Every structure is written in C-alpha cells, then in structure tokens.
Amino acid sequence: MTHAVQLVGLHKSFGDLEVLKGIDFTVEPGQVVCVIGPSGSGKSTLLRCVNLLEQPTAGQVFVGGAELTHIDVDIDAARRKLGMVFQQFNLFGHLSALDNVTIAQRRVLKRGKRAAAEVAMRNLEKVGVADKAKQYPAQLSGGQQQRVAIARALSMDPAVMLFDEPTSALDPELVGDVLSVMRQLADEGMTMLVVTHEMQFAREVADVVLFMDEGVVVEQGAPARVIGNPQHERTKMFLHRVLNPTHADEAAAPS
Amino acid sequence: MTTNGTVAEAGPAPRARLSPRKRKKISLAIQYAVFAVVIAVVVLIADWKSIQHVFLNVDEAKKAFPGIITVGLKNTIIYTVSGYVLGFFLGLVVALMRLSDVMPYRAVALIYIEIFRGLPAIVVFMILGFGVPIAFEGFEMPHDPYGTVALALGLVSAAYLAETFRAGIQAVPRGQAEAARSLGMSQGRATFSIIIPQAIRIVIPPLTNELILLFKDSSLVFVIGFTLSGYELFKFGESLSTQTGNSTPMILAGFFYLCLTVPLGYVVRKLEAKQKRGRV
Ligand SMILES: Nc1ncnc2c1ncn2[C@@H]1O[C@H](COP(=O)(O)OP(=O)(O)OP(=O)(O)O)[C@@H](O)[C@H]1O
Numbered sequence A: 001m002t003h004a005v006q007l008v009g010l011h012k013s014f015g016d017l018e019v020l021k022g023i024d025f026t027v028e029p030g031q032v033v034c035v036i037g038p039s040g041s042g043k044s045t046l047l048r049c050v051n052l053l054e055q056p057t058a059g060q061v062f063v064g065g066a067e068l069t070h071i072d073v074d075i076d077a078a079r080r081k082l083g084m085v086f087q088q089f090n091l092f093g094h095l096s097a098l099d100n101v102t103i104a105q106r107r108v109l110k111r112g113k114r115a116a117a118e119v120a121m122r123n124l125e126k127v128g129v130a131d132k133a134k135q136y137p138a139q140l141s142g143g144q145q146q147r148v149a150i151a152r153a154l155s156m157d158p159a160v161m162l163f164d165e166p167t168s169a170l171d172p173e174l175v176g177d178v179l180s181v182m183r184q185l186a187d188e189g190m191t192m193l194v195v196t197h198e199m200q201f202a203r204e205v206a207d208v209v210l211f212m213d214e215g216v217v218v219e220q221g222a223p224a225r226v227i228g229n230p231q232h233e234r235t236k237m238f239l240h241r242v243l244n245p246t247h248a249d250e251a252a253a254p255s
Numbered sequence B: 001m002t003t004n005g006t007v008a009e010a011g012p013a014p015r016a017r018l019s020p021r022k023r024k025k026i027s028l029a030i031q032y033a034v035f036a037v038v039i040a041v042v043v044l045i046a047d048w049k050s051i052q053h054v055f056l057n058v059d060e061a062k063k064a065f066p067g068i069i070t071v072g073l074k075n076t077i078i079y080t081v082s083g084y085v086l087g088f089f090l091g092l093v094v095a096l097m098r099l100s101d102v103m104p105y106r107a108v109a110l111i112y113i114e115i116f117r118g119l120p121a122i123v124v125f126m127i128l129g130f131g132v133p134i135a136f137e138g139f140e141m142p143h144d145p146y147g148t149v150a151l152a153l154g155l156v157s158a159a160y161l162a163e164t165f166r167a168g169i170q171a172v173p174r175g176q177a178e179a180a181r182s183l184g185m186s187q188g189r190a191t192f193s194i195i196i197p198q199a200i201r202i203v204i205p206p207l208t209n210e211l212i213l214l215f216k217d218s219s220l221v222f223v224i225g226f227t228l229s230g231y232e233l234f235k236f237g238e239s240l241s242t243q244t245g246n247s248t249p250m251i252l253a254g255f256f257y258l259c260l261t262v263p264l265g266y267v268v269r270k271l272e273a274k275q276k277r278g279r280v
C-alpha cells in the first residue's frame, strides 16, 4: 500500500539554524495525525516542507507514492493533492467567499464557472457558511473565515489536508465551530496532518499523535499512549505545561 | 499660538490672574483681529483696477473661448490620460522587474527608475522631442504629436508608478502568495490573480495622486514643440497672454487645471479615509 504522506530523513536549516534534524514518519490514507510540541520546535516548518512551501535542505517527501522533492517534479501539479489551512486563514481579501473557493478551481483545474460554483457551494454548505458566500473576508468572523479557507482547500479535491494550528488565531468561542468541521472531515475518512495545541481534539480524533521537540520527533503513537501515558521526560514536561497552564512553574525549567 | 493653562487641577495652586479659558478666548480674538487687519491693508493698498484689467479682463477672457476648452483642455486631458495609461502598464512591468529573481531585470528596472525619477521631466521631453527624430532619422511616432507626448509622459510617470506598485506589492501579506501556491497556482498565476489586484487596491490613493501630478507635468510638453492644434492648457494660455500682454488667459488656464486637480484631490482624500476605516 502506498503511504498518503511519507517523510524520509527530512532536514531543514535556515542559515545556521537547523530547525528539522531528520524527520521520518508516514501518514496512511484515512489517518488523522496530530503533531504537538512546544513553540519553535519546527512544527510549522515540517508542515510547510510537506507541500514544499519551504524547500527541505535534505531528505525526501513522498505524497501518494510520488516524490515531491524530486528535482524534475511539477510542483504546482503535485501540490494539488495537498490542501493547506493556515493559522492566519489567508483568504484572498479582494474576493468574496465564493470567489475565494472558485478561483483556484477555475484557474488551476480549469473547471467551468458553473461547475466550480457548484463544488464551492457544496463545500461552503458542508462547513456551515453557505449563507456567507457573497461576503468578503473582512466581513466575516475569524471562525467563518477559517471555515471558508477549509472549503477552499477541499474544493481542489485534495488527497491529504494539512492544518497548521487552524484554531490558534481564533477567539475561544469560535474554536468549536472549526474543530467540529475538522472532526466531521476526519469521520468522512479524509487523510489529515494537523499541527495543533488542542489536546482534547488530538486525544479524541487523532489516530496517531506525534510529539516534536527541537527538530526531532521525540515520540509517536496512539493518543492514549502519547498524551495519556507519555514515556519521555520532554513529552511529560510539555504536556504538564499545556494541560495545567496555571501551574506551569511546578514543572522543571524548560530546556 | 494657543496658550494652554497649566494650573494644577487640585490643591491650593497659585491662581492665575486670568483663567486658562479666558486667556484662550483673548488669544483667539487677537488672531482673528490680525487676520482682518492684514486683509484690510491688502484690499486698501492694492490697485484693483489694474489687477482686474490684467488678470480678470472679461474682453480678453472672451477671446480665449472656445479654444481654451476645445483645444487646450481637450489636449491636456488627452496627453495626461494617454501618458498615464502607458505609464501605468510600463510602471507595473518595471515594478515586477524590480522584484524579479533575475538580477539583470532588477538592474535594468533600478536604472530606469533612477534615471526617469531623477531627471527633470522637461529634460526628458526635450530629448524626446529633438533628440529622437535626429537619432532615428525617418522614424516617426504614430499620431504625432499625441504619440510622442504620450510616450514622454508615460516614460516619466512610469518611474514614479513603478515605485508605487512595488510598495503595494510588498504590502500584500506573504500568506496570500503562500495560500495561492498551496492551491496549485504557479508563481505567475498567483502574482496576476492574487497579488497584483490586492496591491493595486492598496495603492489607489497614491495612484490618483500621481494622476494629479501628471496633469501638472503635462504643461511641460510644449517644449516638444507643436502647432496650435496641439496646444494644451498652459501653452494655449501662455501664447494668448504673450500676444496680448494680458494675463487673463493664463488665469483661465490655471482655473481649468484646478477644475481637474481639485476634484481628484477630493477623491484621494475620500479613498484614504475609506481605507483607514476599512483597516480598523
Ligand atoms: N523563514 C524562516 N527563516 C528563518 N528562521 C525561521 C523561518 N521560519 C521558521 N524559522 C525558525 O525555525 C524555528 C521553528 O519555527 P516553526 O515556525 O516551525 O516552529 P513551530 O513549532 O511551528 O512553533 P509555533 O508553535 O510557535 O508555531 C523557529 O526558531 C523559527 O524562528
């Protein structure tokens, strides 16, 4: 069986700063993999290397068996298999919600106007913002913007969805709407790689949780094990801080 | 010039002889009085008869019509708008070259901007008007004088517009390009469908400002030299004024410039206010 995503010996440096120090893991079709870890540990960089928004310094990225890091790859075509959702939504400010969702369908997939709009409305409905189709991003709440962004990515029929802290920029009362959309996607069998600080979500939805620190995967496994019963000291410390934010000082000083 | 009292708000502070409020009133009264006196003096000592005769002479004004509109105003608008359209697209190309990954493109764009921004517009017009026909003998710009003037104004305005576009493109958040690329758009597609439309929206106020400046710069194209039918507002007013020794046509020309530039300035202020509100 081909893996949905496979990373082999992935390294990434920014100048002298080595951010990813050899990452190996796989995501199987239909799996939800959550990446957790402290700020600055390289989670975003990892995700951005998967769709080559960052060029890895060394190592290979395979998506659906095809190597994205191959030097002759058509990266624009390869990226179509990967949908990405950003922390800051990144909706196109000059386009209505509907046009945000149709523009890449039309320009990249060359779908007709009506076909693209149909796909768009189906996905906007799915994420619960169909009634906002005519609105511009500035007129939408953060939670609505993020759901439009998810619809935009889904409309390209990706094989894998990448989420980089999709709820971190949201007001607390809006987080639930976005998480429930993601939960629904997971239930429908979408393959997802999710960087998140939402431990509850990781625990309930993820098939695999992956704890990263200082550019390496420290431990990975079922959420019950990684979150419920972590083996490594660094994982324990991180979880202690995240799960008891008001008692952070009780843990040992961060390394 | 207002004197804000600094009397402490609480406690037994030493009382000023005049309360701050009274002092402010007196200060304002003085300012109005000075203004009124200056106006009165100017009005009284000016020779209103001569002023009216030279600057606001109805008979001279009548002679300027309808030419000042059908020739002068018309040509000013044609020159400026055609130059602006050319400068707009050339400026966009230069801005993209300036931001290109290809070093020679960046170098050419930089040199272009420095030359045409650094040279007085009138020097560019002189060179184009006299130098080019000599250097490229037999070559004729289409639709002269309109072709040469559009080219001259376009070349000059493109340098300013390029810098404006560059600022706009750089003001579009990086996440916009990343989102476009992550949807499978190529670099070029992302630039034209996502980045440039947003960049232009950001710089609409300065773009409008540059149109105002170009209306004024178009008064310099007379050095290219053309016949009466090619006169724009300034040259039209100037030639009538020198013929008759009366400045009324020039005043009229100035009036028509203001008819073009003041409404545009108003539009710029409205757009800026709208953008400010949009960002909150
Ligand atoms: N383009 C870049 N240039 C230089 N350094 C970078 C760049 N992008 C990221 N870094 C650095 O790489 C390290 C890892 O960053 P990354 O954004 O991947 O962390 P993260 O785990 O996503 O953190 P957070 O939870 O805060 O989002 C940080 O030290 C960051 O400063």
Ligand SMILES: [Mg+2]
Pocket: A043, A044, A045, A164, A165
């Ligand atoms: Mg991050």
